[in-house]
Amino acid sequence: MITNPLISVIIPTYNYAKYVSAAIDSVFNSDFPQDKLEIIVIDDGSKDNTSEIVAAYGNRVKYIFQQNSGKAWATKIGIDHSRGKYLFNLDADDLFLPNKLKEVVQIFESDPDIVHVAHPALYWKVDDNTKAPELIPQSIIGHKVSGRELLSFFYRRRILFGGGSTFAGRTEAIRKFSIPKKVDMYIDEYLVMSTLNQGYSYFLESPLSIWRIHGNNFSDGDSNCSIYETKMQRSVNSIEAVLNNLDGFDKEILNLYSLKLKVFELAVKENLGRKTLSDIFNMWLFFCNNFNFFSQTSLSVIKSYTLINRTIPTSTLNLMRQMKARIRF
Secondary structure (H helix, E strand, O other): OOOOOOOOOOOEEOOHHHHHHHHHHHOOOOOOOHHHEEEEEEEEEOOOOHHHHHOOOHEEEEEEEOOOOOHHHHHHHHHHHOOOOOOEEOOOOEOOOOOOHHHHHHHHHOOOEEEEOOOEEEEEOOOOOEEEEOOHHHHHHHHHEHHHHHHHHHHHHOOOOOOHHHHHEHHHHHOOOOOOOOHHHHHHEEEEHHHHHOOEEEOOOOEEEEEOOOOOOOOOOOOOOHHHHHHHHHHHHHHHHHOOOOOOOOOHHHHHHHHHHHHHHHHHHHOOOOHHHHHHHHHHHHHHHOOOOOHHHHHHHHHHHHHHHHHHOOOOOOOOHHHHHHOOO
């Protein structure tokens, strides 16, 4: 007789009253036993009526309010209060599909070495009401993979899958690492990285979560220069915080993540018209000091991390972009 363990679903939220009930309902509408579900909503200082909406669920949902401290801290608080054997993350504007919890738990229960289970997301573009599955490399789907090997696979290619509302982790493994507040908006990436570093991963083939793409997503661009600069500085600070907390990771991952930070900083300066020859020189100096320049892996990293593009003068790069845009039309 199969017995289902208690599982925890944490929902960090901030001013998402218009979405949070749909997120909660998607968990309750799953085919997992209701008495084995723990849902925790962590409200990061919302100023809308989030608390009233969550209160309508009574004791079926645990509600925690905190003064605005960022998504990383809200996630930490949710983990600290969770009692489940497995922990699921659900962004307040996303949805779980009905079979997600059952399928993920089955994989966890089949092998105690698996600490991370994920799957593709289903992208839902709200503006035109279209949906498309996230494309994950077939080579990592449907079998147990070493988390550290998977991190190398991801960061050599400058990609990452299995985070956000597609993330599920073994709570025992998650409790082995700390979650600093300064990680902020990069908590999803940090959670995946730190969990993978503890053991094995398994990617299911079918999309089991819906990512809602709408105008309020943090990653959406803004034409206002000052707002863009503020957003990008927040991202830089978050990436630095992740890098400063990668204790126990392989040196290759530390080097690749440091390169990610340098390239991101350079791209921001480029968009603000502040890129200098010194910035370009320092990027290449770091690369030459930490990578074997002529190896096949390093050549792939150069391409994945757009080092050649970052080397081109901003004026020339802008001209190339304009020409490319004209060709399209």
